[in-house]
Amino acid sequence: MPLQATSGAASYDAFGGGVPVVPNYIEDVFSTWLYEGNGSTQTITNGIDLSTNGGLVWIKNRQFGYDHALFDTARGSQKYIRSNTTNAESTSSTSLTGFTTSGFSLSSDGFVNNGGSYPSFASWTFRKQPKFFDVVTYTGDGTANRQISHALGSTPGCVIVKNTTDAGTGWIVWHRSINGVSNLFLNTTDSVNTLGFEFLVGTDATVFTITTAVQALNQSGKSYVAYLFAHNAGGFGLTGTDNVISCGSFTTNGSGAATVSLGYEPQWFLFKRTDDTSNWRILDVMRGGSLTQSSPLIPNLSSAESSFGSFWSPTATGFNIINQAASSTWIYIAIRRGPMRTPTTGTSVFAPVNQTGGGTVTTNFPVDLLISTTPSQSSYRSVNDRLRGASTTRDVPLYTNTTDAETVGTGYGFGFDNNTGFKDANYSSSFTDLYLSFRRAPSFFDEVCYTGTGSARTVTHNLAAVPEMMLIKRRDTTAQWQFYFAGLGNTKSVQMPDNDKVTSSGLFNNTSPTSSVFTVGVNSPVNASGGTYVAYLAATCAGVSKVGTYTGTGTTQQIDCGFAAGARFVLIKNVGVNDYAYGYYVWDTARGIVSGNDPYLLLNSTAAEVTNTDYIDTYSAGFEISSTAPAGINANGDQFVYWAIA
Numbered sequence: 065m066p067l068q069a070t071s072g073a074a075s076y077d078a079f080g081g082g083v084p085v086v087p088n089y090i091e092d093v094f095s096t097w098l099y100e101g102n103g104s105t106q107t108i109t110n111g112i113d114l115s116t117n118g119g120l121v122w123i124k125n126r127q128f129g130y131d132h133a134l135f136d137t138a139r140g141s142q143k144y145i146r147s148n149t150t151n152a153e154s155t156s157s158t159s160l161t162g163f164t165t166s167g168f169s170l171s172s173d174g175f176v177n178n179g180g181s182y183p184s185f186a187s188w189t190f191r192k193q194p195k196f197f198d199v200v201t202y203t204g205d206g207t208a209n210r211q212i213s214h215a216l217g218s219t220p221g222c223v224i225v226k227n228t229t230d231a232g233t234g235w236i237v238w239h240r241s242i243n244g245v246s247n248l249f250l251n252t253t254d255s256v257n258t259l260g261f262e263f264l265v266g267t268d269a270t271v272f273t274i275t276t277a278v279q280a281l282n283q284s285g286k287s288y289v290a291y292l293f294a295h296n297a298g299g300f301g302l303t304g305t306d307n308v309i310s311c312g313s314f315t316t317n318g319s320g321a322a323t324v325s326l327g328y329e330p331q332w333f334l335f336k337r338t339d340d341t342s343n344w345r346i347l348d349v350m351r352g353g354s355l356t357q358s359s360p361l362i363p364n365l366s367s368a369e370s371s372f373g374s375f376w377s378p379t380a381t382g383f384n385i386i387n388q389a390a391s392s393t394w395i396y397i398a399i400r401r402g403p404m405r406t407p408t409t410g411t412s413v414f415a416p417v418n419q420t421g422g423g424t425v426t427t428n429f430p431v432d433l434l435i436s437t438t439p440s441q442s443s444y445r446s447v448n449d450r451l452r453g454a455s456t457t458r459d460v461p462l463y464t465n466t467t468d469a470e471t472v473g474t475g476y477g478f479g480f481d482n483n484t485g486f487k488d489a490n491y492s493s494s495f496t497d498l499y500l501s502f503r504r505a506p507s508f509f510d511e512v513c514y515t516g517t518g519s520a521r522t523v524t525h526n527l528a529a530v531p532e533m534m535l536i537k538r539r540d541t542t543a544q545w546q547f548y549f550a551g552l553g554n555t556k557s558v559q560m561p562d563n564d565k566v567t568s569s570g571l572f573n574n575t576s577p578t579s580s581v582f583t584v585g586v587n588s589p590v591n592a593s594g595g596t597y598v599a600y601l602a603a604t605c606a607g608v609s610k611v612g613t614y615t616g617t618g619t620t621q622q623i624d625c626g627f628a629a630g631a632r633f634v635l636i637k638n639v640g641v642n643d644y645a646y647g648y649y650v651w652d653t654a655r656g657i658v659s660g661n662d663p664y665l666l667l668n669s670t671a672a673e674v675t676n677t678d679y680i681d682t683y684s685a686g687f688e689i690s691s692t693a694p695a696g697i698n699a700n701g702d703q704f705v706y707w708a709i710a
Contacts, residue, residue, distance in 0.1 A: 089300060091402035092111070093197065094189065094332070098126075098482060099483075100183045101182075103172055103180065104172055105171050107164065107167065107169045108187065111166055111167070112166070114137060114189070115165050117191050118192040119137055119192045120135070120199055121163075121168050121187060122187065123185060123187045125182055126361070127182040128181075129368060131175060133176055135159070135160045135168075136291075138289060139153065139201060142156055142161060145226055147250050150231060150232050152228060152231045157171070158173040168187075186369075188346075192215070194299060195216070196300075196308060198216040200213070201228075201290075203285065204282040204287075210274045212271060212274065212290065213270060216269060217297070218294045218295075219269045221295025222295070222311045223237075223293070224236070225289070227280060227283070239311060239313075239395045243256070248336060248338065250344060253344075255337070272290075272292070294311075307326075308328070308404075309399050310398045312396060314385065316385060318390050320392070321384070321386045321387075322385040326383070330400060331378070332346075332349075332399040334346050334363070335397075337392055338393050338394060338395055340389070343364055344364050346361045346363060354378075354452060357371060357453040358375050358376055375387045383398065401504075406507045407506075410709050412505075414503070414609075414632065414633060415428065415499075415500075416501075416633060418439070418498050420493070421491065424486075425488060426484060426485040427484065430503060431485065431486045431502070432451070432511065433448075433501070433600065436478075437497070439497075439498050439665060440672055442671060442672055444463045451598075452598060454477050455479055460472050461473065465669055469538075469539060469540055478490070485501075498665075506528035508603065509527075509601065513539075513596070513598050514596075515594065516584075516597060518586060520584070521584060522583050525577075525599070527602075529603040529605070530577055530603060532550040532603050532611035532612075533601070533602040533705075534577070541595070544560065545559060546571055547560060550576070552566060554576045557571045561669070563644045563645065564644055565643055602707055607626060609710065611706070612625070616689075616697075618691075621689050622683045622686065622687075623687050626686070628684065629710065630657070630710070632652060633651070634651045634652075635648060635649070636648075638697070640701070642702070645695075647669055648666060648667035649664050650665045651663070657680060658682060659682055661676055662677070664679065679692065679697055680697075
């Protein structure tokens with residue numbers, strides 16, 4: 065069996081002379097990429113190598129009733145089929161013009177690159193990879209029990225086949241959760257149909273078989289394309305055992321709800337009710353799939369994206385379904401959230417931006433958590449995140465300077481449907497705003513939402529490391545923010561915005577978190593029965609972030625975080641004897657961490673930034689506490705906790 069490499073870059077075959085085995089990660093084989101059409105040419109760089117490995121690109125205009133367009137490397141660029149019609153394959157020299165080593169290129173055809181009034185598009189890229197996805201083409205021969213070879217490397221969980229020669233032939237879907245001779249049609253709302261069409265996948269995971277009962281799938285001389293999706297086949301992560309795609313089913317309860325366990329948090333979801341007529345739906349977290357919002361696109365319709373209250377929401381271990389028909393049965397394909405790879409640079413997961421006039425804010429990564437404020441003014445410290453839901457027409461803020469419950473705004477907010485930043489639609493052109501953006505990534509930062517039980521319990525997380533800092537807020541009523549710091553031990557906590565002293569609270573049931581769960585006690589601030597909570601978790605990630613402690617000296621001291629070019633973000637809290645007197649200090653390089661004065665904010669206050677002090681200075685391995693720093697940052701003998709990001 066493979067031995068896990070400590071570097072996170074590869075594993076090694078214990079029986080193969082130490083030959084390195086490169087691990088597979090979901091971010092290398094799947095992407096939801098949102099883009100704005102320009103009516104000309106553009107290259108989509110989503111990090112997926114299609115020209116070398118092959119795969120499928122599925123494109124849909126989000127704002128207008130354009131057809132879905134599916135392009136794959138087996139048929140070649142410029143050739144597309146439409147999931148919402150029975151049309152034969154079409155060719156356009158101005159559509160998707162090429163597959164690249166990092167995505168694909170587009171020309172001026174409006175249905176994939178409209179630059180007019182409806183320029184917003186969603187694309188989903190599936191790279192060919194054993195135990196994830198495969199695409200094959202074949203020519204029908206009319207023979208009985210035709211076997212079609214594939215390279216999925218595992219038993220398929222779902223196969224979708226389209227005749228690309230003839231119009232009028234629908235998209236036939238086989239799914240492992242449906243009776244072997246029954247099928248669905250991707251282009252219709254029909255319930256399960258018994259067609260005599262069967263995939264006999266067997267145990268060798270190398271072929272699927274088509275019976276002759278439905279000639280539409282094997283007509284002599286006709287061309288076909290098949291898309292194959294794996295099911296819980298492993299093959300990913302450092303040890304090669306992590307699942308990244310599941311093809312399953314669920315039945316709602318009497319209230320139209322269901323909780324489904326996948327063993328991972330999903331980012332993309334295709335599902336269909338099988339016992340009644342209903343639309344297919346595609347949901348993904350990039351376009352707003354969250355606790356408070358759903359934004360489906362419909363594979364069997366050309367309609368634009370719709371947006372309304374959530375009926376599907378991801379959890380740390382699967383997903384929840386609500387507000388559907390009671391006792392209804394559904395099938396789905398779910399794909400794991402990424403990234404799975406541990407980051408090696410701070411700029412890939414954190415960005416501080418100080419910008420005037422709002423609008424589009426560039427971070428160069430998808431934003432999962434945003435802390436924003438107007439530093440020069442007395443202003444709230446607003447917290448929005450992708451998991452709880454936000455859009456340009458509303459936000460879902462919490463505030464670190466208040467105990468207020470979560471509110472769902474009805475005006476302008478933050479649009480997280482952007483792969484390289486976000487849009488601030490709720491800003492004043494008169495002021496400069498500070499945006500601190502974080503991306504969820506292994507060993508760096510994670511977020512979990514959960515419902516309290518009133519009894520001591522564990523909560524699953526996906527940090528893939530032991531949390532050293534946790535910040536928990538009750539969402540449904542007023543409550544203090546609760547801080548856990550590993551340096552204080554599992555019996556103590558600190559709260560915010562109040563500057564109360566460190567207390568032996570039992571909030572965490574006197575139990576240290578692990579790399580997969582954290583524990584909460586019976587206390588209302590973290591686990592009241594029926595209460596809803598959000599937890600933000602952070603850990604030390606080599607060269608990227610550091611959660612730590614230091615003892616104040618009252619003189620200059622350097623804090624070594626293991627960085628190469630200094631900290632770009634620093635949060636410090638005095639947790640010593642007199643900690644109640646001091647707030648949560650925040651510095652960032654967008655406003656300045658330099659050898660001179662460094663503006664700071666208090667995370668637990670609405671006060672404007674202080675700009676005329678020199679409390680911290682640059683230091684290549686982390687940050688330096690200056691000799692002029694006050695007791696709140698460097699009191700002699702006091703203990704301090706901090707979170708720094710390179």
